[in-house]
Amino acid sequence: MTGPGRRHADVGELLLESGTTLPGARIAYETWGNPQAGNAVLICHALTGDAHVVGPAGPGQPTPGWWDGLIGPGRYLDPRDWHIVAANVLGGCQGSTGPSSQAPDGRPWGSRFPAITIRDQVTAEAALADALGIDRWAAVIGGSMGGMRAIEWPLMFPDRVGTAIVLASTGYASADQIAWCAPQLAAITADPDWQGGDYYGSGRAPIAGLGIARRIAHVTYRSSYELAARFGRSPQTGENPATGGRYAVESYLDHHAAKLAGRFDPGSYVVLTRAMNSHDITRGRGDLAAALAGLKARLVVAAVDSDRLYPPSLSAELVAACPDADGVHTIASPYGHDGFLIELDQVGALVARTLGRVAHTAGH
Numbered sequence: 001m002t003g004p005g006r007r008h009a010d011v012g013e014l015l016l017e018s019g020t021t022l023p024g025a026r027i028a029y030e031t032w033g034n035p036q037a038g039n040a041v042l043i044c045h046a047l048t049g050d051a052h053v054v055g056p057a058g059p060g061q062p063t064p065g066w067w068d069g070l071i072g073p074g075r076y077l078d079p080r081d082w083h084i085v086a087a088n089v090l091g092g093c094q095g096s097t098g099p100s101s102q103a104p105d106g107r108p109w110g111s112r113f114p115a116i117t118i119r120d121q122v123t124a125e126a127a128l129a130d131a132l133g134i135d136r137w138a139a140v141i142g143g144s145m146g147g148m149r150a151i152e153w154p155l156m157f158p159d160r161v162g163t164a165i166v167l168a169s170t171g172y173a174s175a176d177q178i179a180w181c182a183p184q185l186a187a188i189t190a191d192p193d194w195q196g197g198d199y200y201g202s203g204r205a206p207i208a209g210l211g212i213a214r215r216i217a218h219v220t221y222r223s224s225y226e227l228a229a230r231f232g233r234s235p236q237t238g239e240n241p242a243t244g245g246r247y248a249v250e251s252y253l254d255h256h257a258a259k260l261a262g263r264f265d266p267g268s269y270v271v272l273t274r275a276m277n278s279h280d281i282t283r284g285r286g287d288l289a290a291a292l293a294g295l296k297a298r299l300v301v302a303a304v305d306s307d308r309l310y311p312p313s314l315s316a317e318l319v320a321a322c323p324d325a326d327g328v329h330t331i332a333s334p335y336g337h338d339g340f341l342i343e344l345d346q347v348g349a350l351v352a353r354t355l356g357r358v359a360h361t362a363g364h
């Protein structure tokens with residue numbers, strides 16, 4: 001389904017968790033459907049997603065929707081019922097203020113872009129909600145880094161969220177997740193073209209480093225089972241690994257590296273990865289149970305059964321600390337973490353079931 005396309009809201013100065021202020025923030029967003037009392041839904045994208053949840057690629061929009069098929073008449077989220085909003089995160093590179101954006105002095109932010117947290121991204125989304133006149137979301141939905149925002153939203157703004165749907169995510173970035181991010185960050189920042197983060201306008205960008213980061217990340221996003229079933233030990237067509245050629249799985253990772261390099265800013269990748277590492281709903285709130293004691297929203301948590309990066313055990317831990325939550329819903333998939341993007345019908349059905357209850361209780 002095609003919406004009205006990307007729009008921007010100038011949300012002004014943002015006070016960050018660090019105490020720093022970020023002036024002149026701008027948030028890119030898309031909407032589907034029209035506002036009515038109680039019908040606003042926020043969709044939060046993952047690391048390299050954007051505000052374009054559904055619809056084709058087009059001018060100014062390098063990729064088709066990352067949850068194509070979720071929104072549309074008769075689809076899981078019907079814009080005749082719901083006013084759906086999705087924003088590009090603070091720190092991103094698809095229209096929202098990030099390191100590649102112009103600072104007030106007219107030069108790119110680059111290394112001067114402040115460190116941000118998941119909570120800062122939610123602060124920016126709240127400023128967008130204010131700008132759009134949305135007091136309360138019937139639901140906030142997100143996977144992976146989007147799930148981090150979906151769980152932070154009702155903790156930061158208890159009266160502004162009815163239901164949080166947290167997919168393939170966690171209450172805190174685990175040691176394992178931070179560890180996987182470490183070589184990704186090192187690959188980008190050790191690239192000679194990184195130039196301390198001030199490569200914008202130099203004619204050189206740390207694309208090789210970004211590609212290595214994506215290769216590492218992409219393996220963690222998929223399952224060992226899928227890679228074995230799909231590629232096995234096959235050589236890439238026309239190549240021989242015994243004489244320096246690639247295995248098919250290596251070629252596949254090269255492809256994903258090149259694809260991301262063509263559409264994503266390495267500086268944003270660094271800023272957003274560090275924001276994910278900062279994720280911890282217990283910060284300043286006690287332990288998990290104490291943090292979730294302040295939750296007024298209904299919490300719906302789903303995990304991909306083959307996810308080795310955000311394993312179901314982390315979802316179970318979140319749910320166990322929240323007595324009112326349903327059990328963990330399972331997204332059955334051979335694909336691993338990316339299952340939350342690929343298994344659209346399972347995700348959509350969960351969203352539709354959950355929103356059905358929201359709609360019912362709201363008298364919608």
Ligand SMILES: CC(=O)SCCNC(=O)CCNC(=O)[C@H](O)C(C)(C)COP(=O)(O)OP(=O)(O)OC[C@H]1O[C@@H](n2cnc3c(N)ncnc32)[C@H](O)[C@@H]1OP(=O)(O)O
Nearest residue numbers: 048049050063064065066236248249251252255338341342
């Ligand atoms: C649909 C989009 O592009 S969404 C764009 C916005 N992106 C996001 O929001 C990030 C989330 N998206 C992603 O992370 C990924 O794009 C996913 C999860 C959607 C990918 O999932 P899948 O559909 O399973 O794609 P998969 O991992 O199988 O990759 C398919 C690609 O690998 C290529 N490929 C497969 N085998 C090989 C091989 N041996 N050598 C080289 N390339 C290969 C295919 O040709 C295909 O290329 P294309 O994507 O350019 O058409």
Ligand SMILES: N[C@@H](CCO)C(=O)O
Nearest residue numbers: 046047048049144221
């Ligand atoms: N493959 C997804 C998942 C990250 O969690 C992305 O690139 O955004």
